[in-house]
Amino acid sequence: MDPPAHAARRPAPMPTDPSDPSAVPGRRTLLRTGLATGAAAATGLASPAPAAAAPSPTATPADRVITLTGELPTGAPDFVYLPVEVPRGVREIAVSYGYDRPAVPAGTPGNSCDIGIFDQRGTDLGGRGFRGWSGGFRSSFSISATAATPGYLPGPVDPGTWHVVLGPYQVAPQGLTYSVQVTLRFGAPGPAFAPHYPAERARGRGRAWYRGDCHLHTVHSDGRRLPAEVAAGARAAGLDFIVSTDHNTSSSHGAWGPLAGDDLLIVPGEEITTRNGHWLALGLDPGQFVDWRYRSRDGQFPRFARQVRRSGGLVVPAHPYCPYVACQWKFGYQDADAVEVWNGPWTYDDESAVDTWDAQLAAALREGRDWLPAMGNSDAHSDPQPIGSPHNVVLADDLSRPAILDGLRAGRSWLAESAAVQLEFAATGHGRRAGIGERLTVPADAPVDVELTVSGVPGGTARLLTDEGQLHQETLPADGAPATVRWRTTASLAGYVRAEVRRPRPDGTPGKGNSMGPDLPWGPMAALTNPITLHLA
Known part of the structure; x- marks a missing residue:
């Protein structure tokens, strides 16, 4: 996928300054550290006491700090939910965390733990409580009505039981000891955040071939590039459209509006990273979030595939033969609309993906079924990974979200290494x-x-x-x-x-x-x- 194209995906150290987009590991490692998946099961392994009751309304309370600690054994649930009672009057919630990394024998996974948060609306799978995810990319984040750390959703900090969620996707034999610090800052909430979503269409050439990269990352998940840098890179690569696919969050959707234009269509999307493979939700409604907390055995993937299709979007398994933890595709293809057979620089796993796709193509035609179109995308996270290598060249009736998705869905497309x-x-x-x-x-x-x-x-x-x-x-x-x-x-x-x-x-x-x-x-x-x-x- 990117140089070093086949380096082992060891858990990356957290950046010392999580707000600095340059403090990021390579993309191959990021494919792993961005994981946050599995059964959405609560756990009793870590049940910190809730925060104290709300302060007197006549007082002006100082920041309140809550420290949550615990230890997770090997075999811990995919998700561990830590409840935090948020009283009235909180202006901002800020979270930082860390965990131990004991030495392990060669060939044994060490500790790696992701983080995110759900608000008072709950942690139900596919529910409304999601407020952000950063995987293993950041060691801290904050949320207020006005702003939020990339990967997280600005909005009201309403009272009730919030949950910090840990995703221990690798636990050393010694276990994983964590410490989470939650800071509640009180005061007036400030002005509400106003998202600027991209337009549904750009100035096209009528029915024509349009070039686009449908798998790209920014600082809103585990990329180094700002959205403005991604948009500039797409234009430099000669692309007509891109799809934003940050891992497990919709937070970047509201940043793309000013960066689109008559010459560049920007389509909202998400890369859903589960423990049994990654998939792209292409063409989501602006602000739409797709949950990732399930495995193949849970039978939940078809539910979320239907959610994406209801918005007119496409379901696309990504890099299905990527040979690292939780990246290989295990859900089957019956609920897919296309498959990403080429991801970044050409590698052995792309060769396997094309061979499998070709065999499925022959079987589908023999059995009179619809065949699955192939796609190719850069999966670019940071320099020097080139945006648009590869990309899709799509025959569409117009340069609009519905027309581009229709062309991809029908397989009226070919895959190109570059615009040359x-x-x-x-x-x-x-x-x-x-x-x-x-x-x-x-x-x-x-x-x-x-x-x-x-x-x-x-x-x-x-x-x-x-x-x-x-x-x-x-x-x-x-x-x-x-x-x-x-x-x-x-x-x-x-x-x-x-x-x-x-x-x-x-x-x-x-x-x-x-x-x-x-x-x-x-x-x-x-x-x-x-x-x-x-x-x-």
């Missing part, structure tokens, strides 16, 4: 023509002519694949100039045809391995299309 890569792909037969994501219905033995035009991949290899595997390949010009590859088949021989464009291997030999090692037969991906399906008339 250009591609056209179509099949014609029996007087008909179909493009990417479309179906061509022809008599069984009618000739079907497939044509792929590519530029921007010097010395690359163009591959045409069907349900039989690769049936044609050609080497592209060394200067990256446009080249057209033509091939003929029939609907009786191919249920679908799709295209891949690969970079040459580092030693300059086309089509014989890639930067991950000499044992793979192809170079890194430069472009990948969704299929054109062939049907018998």
Whole structure:
């Protein structure tokens, strides 16, 4: 995903200054430290006494500090809820925490513990009480009516029982000892925060191909970039749209409005990081939050997939073969709308994802089911991770949230390493023509002519694949100039045809391995299309 692309995801130390976006570990590690998942079960392992009763209304109380301590054993619940009684008159609630990190034997996970908070409306799964999450990215946060630490939602600090929630996703054999300090600051609440959500559409080109990155992070979860820096990076990468997907929070949605424009559509979203894999909720209503506190065995994923679809959004399993704790996809694909088969720089897990997607594609067509479109996204968190590498090139009726999501849902899209890569792909037969994501219905033995035009991949290899595997390949010009590859088949021989464009291997030999090692037969991906399906008339 990013350099170092395959470093072990050890728990990252907390930044010494959590408000400083530069004090952040690398993205591979962040995929792990952003986790906060599992069954939403309360626990009796840590039950601190509630705060004292509300002060006399005639007094002006000073800040009140509550310290909550406890120890969690190996096998602790995925979530530990610590109740805090918040009296009337609290202007701001501030929380800081720490936990021990004892030495562990080689190969044994050490302590890692995430944090978030729910307000007086409760901790019910999918309920209204969510007020923020920062995973393991920050050691402190605060919430008031006017402002909140990124990852947290500004709003009233109403009286009642709030809950600090700990997510001990790794516990050492010695256990995990924690200390949470809650500071209640009293006073007038201040003006209410006013979110500025992005517009639903930008100035498009009508029905056209639009480029967009649908998996990006900011300081609102575990990224180093401010939203303004992400928007600037998207424009520099030649993108028409982006989707904001911070982990387990909607807090960034209200920051994007001033950063969108006629030239850039910004779509709200979320990356839901569970203990059994991550998924992208693309195209949420502004401010909409999707819960993440469940495992595959809990049977809750379909419920939240339906929630996303009710808002017109897409459910997309992310990096399904990412080989680290809690990242591999375990929920199946029956509730998915697409799958992210390419995440950041091309790696072994992307190769596995494409192979699995291709097998599912063949099975779906054989069984007469809808097939699952492929997507590619950068998952960029910080410099030097490039925004837009890879990204999706989508045929949409307009540059609007509904139109872009419709194009992705239909598979009218292809995946590009960068905006320098250009591609056209179509099949014609029996007087008909179909493009990417479309179906061509022809008599069984009618000739079907497939044509792929590519530029921007010097010395690359163009591959045409069907349900039989690769049936044609050609080497592209060394200067990256446009080249057209033509091939003929029939609907009786191919249920679908799709295209891949690969970079040459580092030693300059086309089509014989890639930067991950000499044992793979192809170079890194430069472009990948969704299929054109062939049907018998």
